[in-house]
Amino acid sequence: MPLADVLTRAFLRARAGYGYERGERYWKQGRVSAYAARGDTVSGVVRGSEMYRVRLLVAGGHVEADCTCPVGVSGLFCKHAVALALHHLEAGEPARGRGAAGAAAVEGCFATRGELEAWAVQHRVAFELALAADVLVPELEHAHPSAWTLRRELCLLTLRELGSLEGVRRVFGGAQLQQLAAAAVARRLAQRADEVKAGLAEERTRSAALPAAVATGAS
Numbered sequence: 001m002p003l004a005d006v007l008t009r010a011f012l013r014a015r016a017g018y019g020y021e022r023g024e025r026y027w028k029q030g031r032v033s034a035y036a037a038r039g040d041t042v043s044g045v046v047r048g049s050e051m052y053r054v055r056l057l058v059a060g061g062h063v064e065a066d067c068t069c070p071v072g073v074s075g076l077f078c079k080h081a082v083a084l085a086l087h088h089l090e091a092g093e094p095a096r097g098r099g100a101a102g103a104a105a106v107e108g109c110f111a112t113r114g115e116l117e118a119w120a121v122q123h124r125v126a127f128e129l130a131l132a133a134d135v136l137v138p139e140l141e142h143a144h145p146s147a148w149t150l151r152r153e154l155c156l157l158t159l160r161e162l163g164s165l166e167g168v169r170r171v172f173g174g175a176q177l178q179q180l181a182a183a184a185v186a187r188r189l190a191q192r193a194d195e196v197k198a199g200l201a202e203e204r205t206r207s208a209a210l211p212a213a214v215a216t217g218a219s
């Protein structure tokens with residue numbers, strides 16, 4: 001039986017019990033710092049009080065997890081296994097399709113840095129890409145364990161580095177933060193593009209009205 005058929009949120013809830021909520025929180029905090037899926041085996045590293053190596057695999061029709069943490073080594077489904085499983089469910093499914101650069105296609109996000117830059121140039125908002133990325137802190141802090149750390153990391157980066165899924169993967173380990181950041185940049189650019197468009201339209205109206213006004217004044 002393939003892993004995708006067995007590994008569901010319902011299964012994880014049932015299997016991990018109280019560990020589910022904690023695992024979900026870990027996943028949302030971007031604590032999955034390495035991830036690989038090969039065939040029916042998913043492996044990764046999850047940051048808890050230490051770095052734990054986790055593996056999920058199908059054995060005898062059900063999912064087995066092993067983790068190097070004290071809970072995981074006793075054979076129980078720990079929060080690290082839940083975090084890795086959720087990461088796999090959200091980000092790793094090959095069925096979602098992959099862009100040219102290997103970035104998963106996610107609605108409302110630029111997949112590659114090339115796409116991001118081309119769109120920004122076309123809509124006359126390329127200047128926005130040079131902004132320091134800490135402007136995104138208010139939109140991301142709920143998904144990050146520390147607003148202070150987040151701000152410190154982001155003030156050294158620009159929106160260009162966070163604005164595509166391809167780029168943001170080098171900054172954040174967790175899929176949720178990656179998507180939040182890429183989507184926040186895309187929204188910001190769209191908003192800026194609307195402002196630029198409105199500004200240009202206003203300028204056109206004004207320069208069209210100007211000669212008429214001058215003409216009336218002269219008569």
Ligand SMILES: [Zn+2]
Binds near residue numbers: 080
């Ligand atoms: Zn564990």
